[in-house]
Amino acid sequence: MNIQKQIQEYIAAQPEPKRGDIQQLHSMILALKPTCKLRFLDGKDEHGKTVSNPNIGYGSQNIPYANGKTREFYQVGLSANTTGISVYIMGISDKNYLAQTFGPELGKASITGYCIKFKTLSDIKMDVLKAAIQYGLDRE
Template identity: 65%
Template sequence: MNVHNQIKDHIAAQPEPKRSDMQALHDIILGMMPGCKLWFLDGRDESGRVVSNPNIGYGVQTLSYADGKTREFYQIGTSANTAGISVYIMGIKDKKYLAEKYGKKIGQASVTGYCIKFRTLRNIDVDVLVEAMRYGIEQTSA
């Protein structure tokens, strides 16, 4: 199954209102990053064991590790979880930036070094979320 169908099926499998929120986020991110590389990670490791919630990724960046190795990974990710939805803004060097810049004005969300977690889109200021994602995309675009 191709990544577009995996994403479509994953979103369709979510209960409401999470399904509508995940679809709205998907559309927003594709509007920000038209033609970007799409990722679907099913949450399983190499042995097939579930190690995380499935997530959808958008864009591509090269991550560098301390041992000198590199790998491609997404710039923005979304994941449905039991508490709501997480948006991952990957590759921001300053781990305090998101919380300091967006934490107080985004609404009912938890903001960490790379993750913005909220129950539903109606609980947050979507324009602030878009601003945070744009910042992350700018920081990781080659």
């Protein structure tokens, strides 16, 4: 199955209103970077064991590891979780950057070093989330 179809099936499988919110975010991210590389991670490891929530990845960057190796990974990720939606901004070395830069204006969301988690889009300011996503996509 191709990635586009996996993504559409993943979005379609979400309950409302989460489905509509994820579809809106997916469309917005594609509008910000129409030619970005897409990925779909089903959340399973090489043994088929579930290790994370499935997620959609946008863009591409090389993530360095402490041992000197690198791994290609997405720049921005989007995932449904049990209580809402997570947006991942990957590759940020300053773990306070997201919270300090976007947190004060974002609205009702929890922010870690690389994850913005919220219940619904109505809980946050879309222009602030869009700016955070744009920041993630612009980092190459």
